Amino acid sequence: MTYQETTNWMFNQLPMYQIQGASAYKKDLTNIHLLAEHLDNPHKNIKCIHVAGTNGKGSTSHMLASILQESGYKVGLYTSPHLKDFRERIKINAPEASGEISEDFVCEFIQKNKIFFEENDMSFFEMSVGLAFEYFKKEKVDIAIIEVGLGGRLDATNIITPLISVITNIGIDHTQFLGNTLEAIAGEKAGIIKPNIPVVIGEYTPETKPVFLAKAKENHSEIYFASELISETQPSDLLGDYQLHNKKTVIQTIAILNSQKEFKISEIAVKNGLLHVVKNTGLQGRWxxxxxxxxxxxxxxxxxxxxxxxxxxxxxxxxxxxxxxxxxxxxxxxxxxxxxxxxxxxxxxxxxxxxxxxxxxxxxxxxxxxxxxxxxxxxxxxxxxxxxxxxxxxxxxxxxxxxxxxxxxx
Missing domain, CATH: 3.90.190.20 (Mur ligase, C-terminal domain)
Known part of the structure; x- marks a missing residue:
């Protein structure tokens, strides 16, 4: 199949929340574990930062990728949904060569695994996640920023063990899946918190803070509330007022990553990364x-x-x-x-x-x-x-x- 035929098949033949809504939502992680095993668990070969939240997770993910690129690292970036072309979801940001996944890689991946997808009723999003992990493994990225699609606990991305978990904020959205209270939605998003993995919370409310604290305690995870810890931010080419909280979240996340000693991110890389998010990552549609x-x-x-x-x-x-x-x-x-x-x-x-x-x-x-x-x-x-x-x-x-x-x- 051509690239157009391949993406048409992905969009039209299998469940896709972007098009169908509720009927495409999977209520467990069975399928994605099955797919990961079929692909020889590529996610286990990738260092990741996992980003969830009601709003701001796309901006936060792109800021993190831009800063890490400015630091000289080869960065995988998985986000959703796309605006114009499916390949926007899966990108490499690197000093030497940045860009979206190639049409050929998408076609070859789907063709190679099409029978498996059909036999196991894989959703559009599950296929996309598997494709991203396979691509990032093949490209030998230094680190990947993985954005949650919907919720957290039951999202197909939630098979990774990241270096840091990030939850930007909690608002009322997708109540048919996540619950109709802030506490319930926070519980779903907090499902990305893993044992002994630090978690950054961008914004919280009186209803959501206890949920995050309890989940972090249960997992023996250090928890950092960016809005309390970061007082100053830096300019960015992302101009929406809501980016203030996202920048604090990003700066706190980078501070933790630096403290882990595996990555070294300078102040100048943070400054340049925030100033050149659009140029480095191609992010669109934010103010x-x-x-x-x-x-x-x-x-x-x-x-x-x-x-x-x-x-x-x-x-x-x-x-x-x-x-x-x-x-x-x-x-x-x-x-x-x-x-x-x-x-x-x-x-x-x-x-x-x-x-x-x-x-x-x-x-x-x-x-x-x-x-x-x-x-x-x-x-x-x-x-x-x-x-x-x-x-x-x-x-x-x-x-x-x-x-x-x-x-x-x-």
């Missing part, structure tokens, strides 16, 4: 500016915890009229997120082009109930083209509500 007059920002924030920060940042801007291109997926709790959006804005409602996309007419009706008014468009691109036509140079344009909306714009 990303697409234009100046009018100012155009897109952001992948899609739940209450993330959107609160982004909406507050918008209101700090100076503009005449605020235009918002908005689309969401169909399992989003609209009564939770729509009250966060400013009423004094012109809305362009659209449906992301995936099966899970919520019909724009339904979104518009629900938004109207919350005092948000605008027009319905048949696609993200049509909504974006209309806002570009309508906006004055002194206006502000925001595109978001879903990772998939941002992906279509980019």
């Amino acid at each position: 990303q500016q697409l234009g100046n007059f009018p100012k155009i920002i897109c952001d992948t924030a899609h739940n209450k915890h993330g959107l609160e920060i982004v909406m507050n940042q918008i209101l700090k801007e100076t503009f005449d009229t605020l235009h918002i291109v908005l689309g969401v997926v169909n399992d989003k709790d609209l009564d939770e997120i729509l009250p966060l959006f400013p009423k004094k804005a012109k809305y362009y409602f659209c449906k992301p082009n995936i099966p899970r996309g919520l019909e724009a007419t339904i979104l518009e009706q629900k938004a109207h109930e919350h005092g948000l008014n605008g027009e319905v468009f048949i696609s993200v691109s049509e909504a974006y083209n209309e806002v570009l036509r309508m906006a004055a140079k002194t206006d502000f344009l925001y595109i978001g509500g879903s990772t998939f909306v941002v992906a279509e714009i980019l």
Whole structure:
């Protein structure tokens, strides 16, 4: 199969949360252990940092990879979801040569193991994790940053024994899988804490801190609360207000890695790594500016915890009229997120082009109930083209509500 045929097969033939939602969620780690054994356990040959959290885990993972690259190391980076091309999920960051996994490697891996995948009903995410581990082993990376896909305890990445576990924060999201309280969700995320492995907590609440402390104690793991331990951060090319907490999390994680003596990361590497995250890793969609007059920002924030920060940042801007291109997926709790959006804005409602996309007419009706008014468009691109036509140079344009909306714009 060609690369396009291979990725089409991966997306369409097997369960994929990105497309299907709840039906793709696996409730145990049986399959990934089976796959790892089939591949001769490549994850056991890789030094890793494991990153979980409701928001910020992608930014945190990319910052860590950028800093380690600036330190001269060959770094594997596994993240999800992708915005445009599947290969964004699996990258090498290195001083001599950085880039996404090759199309040939993806095709060969799928072709070689296709029968096994079909016989054992492997999910899209399980295959992707196995592919990443196999690739990082073959490439002999010095260290890999592994981002959790969903939750932690039952996530397919949770077969690794990392050097450090990182949990960025806890917010209400994916309640159908993780529980509908902060304590329950924290319990799932804390499932990545391993015996005698240090854990960094980025942000905590009165509800989540006891959960983390109890899990760390149970595992005899040193626990570090970055928000208490790190008072100063450094500039970064990632400009969203929410990056302040992520930077503290990253700086604390690097401090622990340095203390383990296996890696040596200088202050200048931290400084340069934070300043060149986008250049080094290709990260997109985090308070990303697409234009100046009018100012155009897109952001992948899609739940209450993330959107609160982004909406507050918008209101700090100076503009005449605020235009918002908005689309969401169909399992989003609209009564939770729509009250966060400013009423004094012109809305362009659209449906992301995936099966899970919520019909724009339904979104518009629900938004109207919350005092948000605008027009319905048949696609993200049509909504974006209309806002570009309508906006004055002194206006502000925001595109978001879903990772998939941002992906279509980019």
